[in-house]
Amino acid sequence: MTWNFDILPDFVFNGLSLGAIYGTVALSLVLIFKATTLINFATGELAMIGAFMVYVLHMEQGLWLWLSILIAMIISAGLGALIERTLTRPFDPADHLPVVLITLGLFLIFNALAGDIWNYQVRILSNPFGKFPSWVPGLGGDRFVMVLGSRLKYQSIGIWLTLALALFLLGLILNRTKMGLAFRAVSSNVESARLVGVHTGRTLGFGWAIASAFGTLGAVLVAPQLGGVNPNMMATILIYALAGAALGGLDSLGGAVMGGVLIGLIQAVLVMWLGVVVMGQAYMSILQLAAAFVLILIVLLFRPSGLFGSRRVERV
Amino acid sequence: MSSPLVVVAKGGAEHKRWQYVQYLYLAAFVLLVPVVLQPFEIGKMNRALVLSVAILAVNLVVGFNGMLALGHSAFMGVGAFVTASLVQDENWDFWMALPVVVLVGFVLGILVGLPALRVKGLYLALITIAQATVFPTLVNIDELGIAKRTGGPNGKGVSEEVIAPSYLEWLPGVDGARGGSAYRYWCIVLILGITLLLVTNYIRSRPGRAVLAIRDNEAGAAVYGVNLPIVKTVNFAISAGLGSLAGLMWCLDKGFVAGQDFTFLLAVDLIIGLVIGGVGTLQGSLLGGLFVVWVNDLTKRISIPLGLYTLNGDGPLAKAIFGLILILFTFFAPGGIVSLARQVQNRLIKVVPLRPDGTPAEDVDSLDPGMESDRAQSAMKLAIVGPVLLIIGWLLMNVNNLIVGCLAFGLRFSILITAPVAMLVGSNELKALAAGKRPESIKGQAGMARLIGGLGFLFVLLYGLWLFITQYS
Numbered sequence: 001m002t003w004n005f006d007i008l009p010d011f012v013f014n015g016l017s018l019g020a021i022y023g024t025v026a027l028s029l030v031l032i033f034k035a036t037t038l039i040n041f042a043t044g045e046l047a048m049i050g051a052f053m054v055y056v057l058h059m060e061q062g063l064w065l066w067l068s069i070l071i072a073m074i075i076s077a078g079l080g081a082l083i084e085r086t087l088t089r090p091f092d093p094a095d096h097l098p099v100v101l102i103t104l105g106l107f108l109i110f111n112a113l114a115g116d117i118w119n120y121q122v123r124i125l126s127n128p129f130g131k132f133p134s135w136v137p138g139l140g141g142d143r144f145v146m147v148l149g150s151r152l153k154y155q156s157i158g159i160w161l162t163l164a165l166a167l168f169l170l171g172l173i174l175n176r177t178k179m180g181l182a183f184r185a186v187s188s189n190v191e192s193a194r195l196v197g198v199h200t201g202r203t204l205g206f207g208w209a210i211a212s213a214f215g216t217l218g219a220v221l222v223a224p225q226l227g228g229v230n231p232n233m234m235a236t237i238l239i240y241a242l243a244g245a246a247l248g249g250l251d252s253l254g255g256a257v258m259g260g261v262l263i264g265l266i267q268a269v270l271v272m273w274l275g276v277v278v279m280g281q282a283y284m285s286i287l288q289l290a291a292a293f294v295l296i297l298i299v300l301l302f303r304p305s306g307l308f309g310s311r312r313v314e315r316v
Numbered sequence: 317m318s319s320p321l322v323v324v325a326k327g328g329a330e331h332k333r334w335q336y337v338q339y340l341y342l343a344a345f346v347l348l349v350p351v352v353l354q355p356f357e358i359g360k361m362n363r364a365l366v367l368s369v370a371i372l373a374v375n376l377v378v379g380f381n382g383m384l385a386l387g388h389s390a391f392m393g394v395g396a397f398v399t400a401s402l403v404q405d406e407n408w409d410f411w412m413a414l415p416v417v418v419l420v421g422f423v424l425g426i427l428v429g430l431p432a433l434r435v436k437g438l439y440l441a442l443i444t445i446a447q448a449t450v451f452p453t454l455v456n457i458d459e460l461g462i463a464k465r466t467g468g469p470n471g472k473g474v475s476e477e478v479i480a481p482s483y484l485e486w487l488p489g490v491d492g493a494r495g496g497s498a499y500r501y502w503c504i505v506l507i508l509g510i511t512l513l514l515v516t517n518y519i520r521s522r523p524g525r526a527v528l529a530i531r532d533n534e535a536g537a538a539v540y541g542v543n544l545p546i547v548k549t550v551n552f553a554i555s556a557g558l559g560s561l562a563g564l565m566w567c568l569d570k571g572f573v574a575g576q577d578f579t580f581l582l583a584v585d586l587i588i589g590l591v592i593g594g595v596g597t598l599q600g601s602l603l604g605g606l607f608v609v610w611v612n613d614l615t616k617r618i619s620i621p622l623g624l625y626t627l628n629g630d631g632p633l634a635k636a637i638f639g640l641i642l643i644l645f646t647f648f649a650p651g652g653i654v655s656l657a658r659q660v661q662n663r664l665i666k667v668v669p670l671r672p673d674g675t676p677a678e679d680v681d682s683l684d685p686g687m688e689s690d691r692a693q694s695a696m697k698l699a700i701v702g703p704v705l706l707i708i709g710w711l712l713m714n715v716n717n718l719i720v721g722c723l724a725f726g727l728r729f730s731i732l733i734t735a736p737v738a739m740l741v742g743s744n745e746l747k748a749l750a751a752g753k754r755p756e757s758i759k760g761q762a763g764m765a766r767l768i769g770g771l772g773f774l775f776v777l778l779y780g781l782w783l784f785i786t787q788y789s
Contacts, residue, residue, distance in 0.1 A: 039438050041445070087643065096438055100384055101591055101646045104584055108639030115632035231632075235580075239449045242442050250438075289453050293446040300439055301431040 004277050009150035011273040012265070017156035018225070018240075019264020020163045023257035024218035025234075025241035026248065027170075030256040031211035033245070034187040035204050036093050041103040042083075043215050043241075044234030045110035050076040050216025051229045052114060055125050065128055069220055073213040080212025081205040089201055093190075114231035127224035129158025159221050166217060167257065170210070179206055187251075236289060240267070243292040247299050249309020258308065263292055320666035321691050321698075321741045323683040325676040330744065331667055337736045337773075344780045346505060350498040351488045351787040358497040359569070360609055365504045366565040368605030369511055371589045372598070373558035378587075379596035380519060381551050382531030383433070386583050387444030388559040390451035391421050393578030395563020397455065400472045400573045401465045410503075410568055414561070421560020425553030433548045448583040455575035471574025474567060488788055500569055507565055511558065516598060518554070527551045581635075585612075588642050594654030603653050611638070618718060664737050684753065692758040695741035695765035702734030702772050735772030742766030 025047065032040045040046075050072045057068035083106065091098045132142050132154045144151040174180035182203045185193040194200050222237055223229050240263050248259025271291050275284030299306060324330040349361055370392055377385040395417045402408040402416065428447060433440060455466045466472055490499045518524045526547045529537035538544050567573050589608040594600025615634035649656055666683070668676045685691070709727030712720055742765030748754045749762065 033438075037438075039442065090647070096384060096441075097378070097595070098646050098650065100386075100438075100441060101587070102643055104386075104587060105639040105642035105646070108584065108635045108642070112632035112634075112636035112639065116636070236449065239446055242446065246439065246442055286453050286457050289446075290450045293443075293450045296443055296446055297428075297431045300443065304439070 001278055004273075006149060007277065008269070008273060009148040009152075011268045011277075013147075013150065013152050013156050014272075015265040015268025016261060017153070017159045017264070018268060019244075019261035020159045020257075021218050021222045021225075021260075022237065022240045022244045022263050023260030024163055024166070024214055024221065025237055026244040026256040026260040027167075027253060028211040028215035028218065029241060029245045030248075030250060030253055031207050031214065033250045034253070035183065035207040036088070036099075038088070038093060038096065038099050039103075039242075039250075040208075040211070041100065041238075042106035042110060043211070044219075044238035045107050045114075046076060046080065046083075046212050047215030047219035048114060048229070048231060048234045049079070049110055050212070051125065051219035051223055051233065052118060053216075054220050055118075055123060055229050059123070059125060065126060069128070069217070072220070073216050076216040077209035077213040080208040080210075084205045084208035085201070089204070111231050118231065120231055122226070122228040122230045124228040125220070125223045127155060128162075128220065129153075129155040130224075155224065162217070162221065163257070166214065170214075170253075173210070179203070183207055239289060240264075240292055243296050246296045246306055249306025251310060252306070252308040255306060255308030259306070263295070266291060266295065319683070319685055320662060321664050321694060321737065322744050323666045323668060323680050325668050325680050326670050330740065334665055334667075334736075334740060340777075341732060344784075347488055348780065348784060350490070350501050352783055355497045358501050360613060361606075362497065362501055362504050362569045364605045364609035365501075365508050365602075366562055366569055366605070367586065367589060367608055368602045369508055369565060370559055370562035371586050371593065371604045372511065372515060372601040373555045373562060374586050374590050375596065375598075375601050376515070376527075376555040376558065377552055378590060379600075380524075380531060381527045381548065383548070383552075384438065384441035385444045385552070385555070386441050386580075386587060387428075387446075387448035387451075388555070388586055389578045389580065389583035390447045391424065391556045391559030392563040392566060392582070393451050393455070393573075393575070394424060395421055395560030396567045396573040396578070397466050397472070397563075398560070399564040399567040400474050403567070404472065404474050405465065410564070414507075414564060417560050417564045418557045421563075422553045422557035424560070425556025426549060428556070429549045429552035433545065433552060444583075445580065448580040452575040452579050466573075466575070469575070471572060471576075473572045488784070503568060504565055507561070511561065512598060512602075515558075519598075523547060523550070585638075588638050591642060592645050592652050594652030595650075597652075597654045600652050600654040607653070608638075611641070614718070614722070664733075665740070684748070686753060689745075689748075689754060689758070691741055692745040692754070692762040692765060695738045695745065695769070696761045698734050699738035699742070699765045699768035699772065702731035702738070703768070705730045705734075731772055732776060735769050735776060738765045738769030739773055740769075742769055 025043065028043050028047070029039060032038060032043075053072035053075055054065075054068045057063045057071055058065050061068075063071070087102050087106070088099050091102070093099070130143065132145075142154070144153045145157075146152070172180075174184060182193070182198045183206060185196070185198050186200050186203045187207075190200055193203075218237070218241075219229075219234060223233065226233050241260060244260030244263040245256050246259070247262055248255025248257070267288050271284055271288050275281055275287070303309075322330065324334070350358060353361065370388055373391070374385060374388050377383050398417050398420050399410070399413050402413040403410060428443070431443075456469055487499070487502050490502065519528070526537065526542045529540065529542055530544060530547060534544065563573075563578075566577075585608050589604030590601065591604075592607050593602065593604025612634050615637045618633075645652065651658075668678045668680055668683075671677050705727045709724045709730075712724035712727065715721070715724070742762045745754060745758060745762035746766065749756070749759060754762075
């Protein structure tokens with residue numbers, strides 16, 4: 001065993017940026033779960049469609065990247081609200097099976113449609129955080145900055161800043177707007193919210209819209225790490241995000257982000273650094289997904305509602 | 317025509333007759349598949365029946381216990397790889413491997429189920445999805461001898477051929493050109509039949525009823541003394557063992573296993589089959605397996621003429637159509653094909669269940685419309701419609717179009733239902749006439765219905781027999 005501490009920061013930075021992406025997608029899952037106690041299994045595919053929208057707008061139509069991302073986020077928000085209104089609202093949220101089936105059906109349809117339109121090849125999507133912009137003193141044009149003897153990529157910094165900004169905006173929406181207040185009311189108690197005059201359906205649609213927009217943001221951020229966009233890009237990301245959401249507690253927004261970051265750190269530090277680099281076991285890299293799976297099992301065994309989730313008490 | 321054509325008490329003579337017809341059809345189906353179909357079609361049927369066992373396993377958890385399990389592809393994979401390893405590396409017989417494989421699945425089910433079932437609702441779905449996604453990656457680990465056993469990314473072939481022993485060569489289809497797949501078909505049918513019998517008995521047993529009680533009201537079941545964690549975990553483990561058995565059958569059928577065969581998409585296929593067949597019914601699991609395989613095949617075949625993107629003949633269109641069908645069924649027929657078939661049957665033959673003391677739960681006579689009945693007329697129309705559809709179907713068969721071909725196929729099979737129903741209604745009306753409950757004027761119509769229906773049914777039976785005899789030798 002060789003304790004290679006000098007390259008540890010590399011793995012920490014990588015884990016934190018991966019974790020931020022998982023956190024973004026986990027947030028998308030939790031926003032829907034909080035309001036409806038449902039897991040949207042089509043989250044990943046919706047986000048993938050969003051990333052392809054950015055691909056079409058930016059790479060094919062030549063729009064400014066950030067404008068394309070904004071447009072894609074708005075369109076996927078609309079798509080999310082549309083799905084909520086047409087496909088999930090007719091069902092009783094207490095009965096999980098129908099809505100899970102609907103989201104599984106959407107998962108298949110979106111994946112197949114993307115496959116039909118864009119094939120399964122990886123298509124390059126330009127990196128929103130490739131090089132430091134020219135106004136950053138001393139770093140303009142560089143891809144990374146040296147911190148603790150390791151390369152801290154501009155991409156990582158950009159992902160963190162974007163997530164922080166998105167969280168700030170989400171907090172603003174949830175705490176300072178009437179719609180946000182209604183969303184919090186519905187997610188704490190649907191019946192009471194309905195009784196005091198909150199339009200629950202519209203509020204749930206709003207939750208789906210924000211969640212889908214967040215998913216798209218996550219997919220765009222993760223694309224450069226995967227080499228580009230392709231219809232299956234979100235398959236494993238969704239599993240990590242699910243693990244993050246379960247770890248943090250499915251009904252806690254802060255927990256989702258924390259859980260996602262923790263999963264990223266465990267993946268990078270525990271599995272890749274400790275397992276592969278320190279212990280020299282190359283096969284450990286295959287176990288990244290399995291580690292997330294084992295982690296979910298352990299967390300659920302000892303804290304069934306996750307690290308930050310609230311316990312649900314049931315009346316009979 | 318809102319009232320059913322015949323109302324029969326469950327277990328009565330008429331109900332038994334209707335059941336005999338159903339058993340006869342089932343037996344004919346099982347016997348005719350290996351002698352009539354082409355070898356590659358028998359292969360598809362084998363695959364469908366293997367999936368049926370896997371769907372049955374999912375059904376135990378999702379349908380009968382009301383929990384969401386989406387990861388049975390992993391249990392299938394474990395079963396398939398353990399089988400392949402035992403048969404190929406250790407020179408075991410498939411039948412010797414069977415109990416070991418089921419046991420391995422059972423133990424694995426307990427390991428996954430214990431933590432997963434402690435939590436409620438969607439958490440089990442979440443864990444099982446992770447399990448399904450993780451499994452294909454685990455196969456490739458080249459440490460601990462795993463990759464050597466599983467063949468890693470290349471998959472593992474089983475070189476031992478499944479050939480009928482000489483004392484079984486009388487089985488239909490086995491000794492001819494389609495010998496290999498026909499014998500595998502009989503092995504699969506045997507395992508499937510025994511599994512169905514065991515699962516039926518399990519569901520009707522005390523633990524099985526506890527499983528159903530948990531589905532219907534968890535808190536109520538606990539109050540009545542059902543040990544929730546034990547019953548749930550054991551049920552999940554039995555289901556995992558069955559899934560593992562399906563894996564063994566997969567290996568038996570294909571002779572080759574690879575990690576890519578057991579991805580999350582297979583688990584989704586199982587769920588689709590379950591929902592479209594009918595959640596919580598045993599017949600639904602069988603229909604679901606058939607549906608998944610044949611519809612997948614059909615959509616693949618229409619992908620190519622439509623010029624859609626395909627990869628190794630497996631286009632994404634099949635998945636899109638499956639997704640669409642899944643959503644449509646969830647909206648409009650949540651009970652699946654089984655509930656649709658029951659609705660149709662209830663319009664023709666209503667079976668009144670019995671009370672515990674043996675009397676019908678509803679008065680059968682009061683459901684009889686009496687003198688103004690037009691049942692005889694409807695039965696006569698039904699008796700005539702059957703042969704007409706048969707002839708139309710036969711004529712349409714020559715049109716070389718996939719959609720028309722499917723339609724023709726369906727039309728030709730409609731006589732299987734119309735003929736015996738018309739016969740049954742006709743004789744029932746004649747009996748009512750003899751009892752003075754019908755006007756004399758229906759005599760001709762009822763007689764015609766019985767005659768034409770009877771002839772049609774006789775034709776179906778003779779045709780089946782002729783097919784079997786000419787193809788058997």
